[in-house]
Amino acid sequence: MVKPWQDTTLPAHVRAADLLARMTTEEKTAQLSSVWIGADTDGADVAPGQNTYAARSAALDALLPYGLGQLTRPFATVPVEPAEGAARLAELQRTIRAGNRFALPALAHEECLTGFTAWQATVFPTPLAWGATFDPALVTEMAQAIGTSMRAVGIHQGLAPVMDVVRDARWGRTEEAIGEDPYLVGTIGTAYVRGLEAAGIVATLKHFAGYSASRAARNHAPASIGPRELADVILPPFEMALRDGGARSVMPAYNDIDGLPAHAHTWLLTHLLREQWEFTGTVVSDYYGVSLLEEAHRVADGEAGAARLALTAGVDVELPAARCFSPADPLPEELLDRAALRVLTQKCELGLLDPDWEPVTGGAPVDLNPPHMRELAQKVAQESVVLLANDSGALPLSDGLRIGLVGPLAHEQAAMLGCYTFPRHVGIHHPDLPTGVEVPTLAEALRTELPDAVFVDDPAGADVCLAVVGDRSGLFGRGSSGEGCDAEDLELPYGQAELLDEAMACGAPVVIVVLSGRPYALGRWADRATAVVQAFFPGQEGGGAVAGVLSGRVEPSGRLPVAVPRSPGGQPAPYLAPPLGRHGFPSTVDPTPLFPFGHGLSYTEFTWDTPECEAPELPTDGEASIRLTVRNTGERSGTEVVQLYLHDPVGSVARPEARLVGYARVTLDAGASAEVHATFPADLAAYTGADGRRVVEPGALELRVAASSEHVHHTVPLTLTGAEREVGHERRMRCEIRVK
Template sequence: MTLEEKLAQITGFWEKADGEAVAPLQGDFTHDLGLAEATRHGLGHLTRVYGTRPVDPVERARWLWAQQRSLVRDTRLGIPALVHEECLTGLTAWQAATFPTPLAWGASFDPGLVAEMGAAIGGSMRQLGVHQGLAPVLDVIRDPRWGRVDECIAEDPYVVGTLGTAYVRGLQSAGVHATLKHFAGYSASQAGRNFAPVRAGRREVEDVLLPPFEMALLDGGARSVMSSYAEIDGVPVAASPELLTGVLRERWGFEGPVVADYFGVAFLHLLHAVAADLGEAAGLALAAGVDIELPTGDAYLGPLAAAVRSGRVDEALVDRAVLRALEQKEALGLLDATFEDEPPTAVDLDSPEHRRIAARLAEESVVLLANDGTLPLRAPARIAVAGPNADRVAALFGCYSFLNHVLAHHPGVEVGIEIPTVVEALRSALPDAEVVTALGCAIDDDDRSGFAAATSAAANAEVAVLVVGDHAGLFGRGTVGEGCDRDDLELPGVQRELVEAVLETGTPVVLVLLTGRPYAIDWALGRCAAVVQAFFPGEEGAPAIAGVLSGRVNPSGRLPVSIPRSAGAQPYSYLHPPLGGDGDVTNLRSTPALPFGHGLSYTTFTHTGLQAPAQVATDAPVEVSVRVANTGERAGDDVVQLYARDVVGSVTRPVAQLIGYHRVHLEPGESVVVSFSAPPARLAFTDREMRRVVEPGELELWVGPSCAVRETEARTTLTGPVHRVDSGSDRWTAVSAR
């Protein structure tokens, strides 16, 4: 291969028009090359063929097949391009199903269902000739002020890892390669600011930020990894051999390609200032282990070619990256593909099966935070529905949905899929009730002119449903989403004032939060009749919410992230050591308004008889069992949560750590025994010598309705020598059974 042919295989091409800016600083990059010129020597990746603008999928498939045939016929090597797309909440394409956001996956605590969703998404992608999906996001939530919280799964690395692994398995079962992002540390940014430096210590990186990636690679077999924009302790990840080679390849044995987050190689020069020019940036990234530059070849084409020819960059680094890129194409069957077959002539990207999965995941992810008995609604004659998210389709979707990510740039274009709003779903769920609506206020301005209509409607109703929350967008165009960070955790705009005004009417208020992050709503928990949390529940989200309000759905979601008490208490995680919580050494409370794992139901569950052996070897799994009973009057799902605390450690340890969970459905009066097996990797931590170990000593175990409640407890003693956990043999795989 010539140098130009090699570089072509490790870069992408993005066919887009002016104004189609759906990536950070995209407008700062201009390319004069058309597709024909850009592919003269071949091409590594075609970037977002379907996900850049609203295009008819069948027509675009014809275009794609023609371009692939051209690469096969008209370039010397005849290698087709690999096509990648975003797929965080479904294939990010016009007319494609849009599922709940990852924070809702976390609230479901249902890996099996997440795997089903991944397989459905992968099937759509494969049908359209897409080979690689840029998902899942495995960043652990560290600060709810960060705008990208809605893309994340949970504040607990084990939950992130199990659900992320399930998504990987589902997507890849359809023949589409998953891409883990953003490796690593991105979510631990200073003050919750996008792109801000990460000050995490090595132990936090090892014990909190890396485990989900390890799980998805070693247990899930993920085929691709995306490097993070972040710098950790002054070293940008895209220029870190320690992470991209030392951890990924030497420790974990990963052999697939590492792709750059969009423009991430150029950012080494433009933003991080660790490279004098794009050629030096390319050399740093290649040496660290970034194999493919996405979305285009800003650094890996002309600047890298010049750096190689001048001797500043060793061509062997290029060869290493090219081999990884070609090995991936070979695994996908692209090296032998001719594209002489015909593209699909009909596609259904939002089939009944997509809808079924979307509906079930939405229902399982709705969290009932508080309820004085008002819910479920008992045949009210008149309901007032107000709030900026009550009758707004976009309120149901996250930042990386096609509607909010792309369609926002194309006003006037139809959404392309059927999406009821909360008001519409409530009218359908409660056909005998009169539903009176009033906007009340907008998402994020100070206009209070709609308060009077909202309070009037509430005063004349039996119950008021207030649907408040976020609008997902990018780079300041939303209240949450990429580049939409917060310096407070109050509801945006004057939404809190609206809620308080309606509360003053005396009518019972059901507060529905449609958000992409948790807000500080402790003021509402004791004053509202009920509070319902939905984390951007997708195309079937409104019927799911209406189902919970009407009683058709028994809520079973659990909080994957703590509900904060204030912005000033951030960053906060339930995984804190003893001095990270409340105590007599400070006058300020740090504990959240509601804890990780919390969620109410319309029935009641008890957890009794937690059984654990008196002793367990440090290199053996901890085997425990607990009896779970439905003591209420209706069927429901419980999420059984097993927590542990290492009583004494060589370094400070969390006061609570989830080491197992299991969703179980029980009929009224039914009880089952749920068993857990927690392998050593799930109990391990990084000791003073930076070794990942399980130490001998006492272990407290409990099961309860959240991390903060010990409903049934047991103790065991870990015995034997310190066990050194090895990534090659000690796996995280979840084991639980009825």
């Protein structure tokens, strides 16, 4: 007889509740647990505390009689052939099912921040490059392809995207974030979530919340932010991705906010997330985040105390391995039932409770790097390259030149790969292992791109010098960018400032190419470089993308998701700062960036007609329609990125000078034009006032139609009328823009 929890015609929460009622305390606890098979206990760690904690975590054999909640990184722990990995995972699932009386499988999760983090899988550009595309539709397509490949080998959950808003680019995980603007992070991150979820993969938003606002940009450091910065800058991207993207999981951050660690933050994980935002998915801990309540934050006395704190706050699953959530230490029954019900409901939604569920059959050939994935990686890389400067038309380069190519990163695959790519995350610990996918260096790509050019190491006597600088990604000090690789300042690492000084003295025109995980201060050479190109770890197809921009085969269309500073010190940059956070009296420090947020050039020219606005007076619950025409007046096709910024002249609290509220890519052939139609809802003018309420206030506003946060083409005055209006989770969070 089919029991209610096995009845696929019943709602998931009903089935999960029936199964929960049949479980023992140990079986419920096991559903909140995870196992990381193959995690190194004494070698090179890939997670904070891995060496310490892995040996003290519950083993699979101990949990088998009760079941298991999650399997951690079956593909991204050690290198494994894709077909073999799928077969191993399937056999492991059979073992787990055979071990517990309900025949429940585990939910398997993986990293997917730059594609599926598995050997031989396509390596996509890092999230900072997604932000540079300003192309949500492309990011959705990329994410769906990534999710489909993961689902095909038996993975259920992806630990991405990162929704942290960059507050100080010295933070090592800047490369993992999408940008420094909450609207850009929210829209691009939501696009990624939609693609992953459309493929049947549970998207996991991280790191909730305040991780990127840590003191001095140090990893895990306390976040010194007030409630308004939290409400108006840090939280909106998460809210958008949950509400509009449908993300089904959230991961708390390692940091504390005003002394309260995120993994023990009841207001954050329950009051806000569950009660106000009505989130019904799962909250999974960051790796060893529950243990860190005891051993780093020191707010818990022992493992059991840490488990109770986290469970009370709203953490449902302990990752990556069960140490604190243990059947040996009984948890409060009411809280245990609450978390286990959420886990079982999600498993039910994934089909893991269905009587006919079977693991993905392994053994058949598996291609994790097929042509369409490589084409997508190439397109994302191409759209993400930013042309920052091009004095006197130094670019594009013509073939047949004598080109001086300097800088070790011109010859390294590392210059293309972010911290969470398999080669830099895991492969680096296996030096004899082939990369698994082709990753041309920039030097190799340039020789293919410009076959008649002569490349020399010594730029003396060259027609042009390409000076290639930037980063090597890594974990916890094994790179200049990446998790735990924070910077004291934004000076180029590895002595590359001296390399640029030497290049500038060679006499040839110098083009600076930056391949990095964060922006670096370039003001020292701004007046001497003839052109500057920026790419943020553009992935396996990045060499060809950058070379294509340099040659002119690829039209540059990327825009800066983070500002490029002028000097290494005056951080953070002033984007989103109120007037007193910008340059001027009474400070001698000028934080004005060299290239502002949203900046990027093209090889063609555009003109923007004066916009027309219907009903410039609108109620505080209304909307305004804006229309403008963009024309390509140059001699080649190109893409302009139309950006809308909101300026609030007078607020009840100090407000940013301007903040992004809409954008659209406009691709035009030479001589062509297009109309851009934008619908601006008054809800986008909402902000958190002195009393903690988010309100839309009546009064004057200004929409800036711009090519960057500082390059404004036109202004559109608006007036909000009527009464002040409080808005909440139901508010409209995006400006709809159509290109005709």
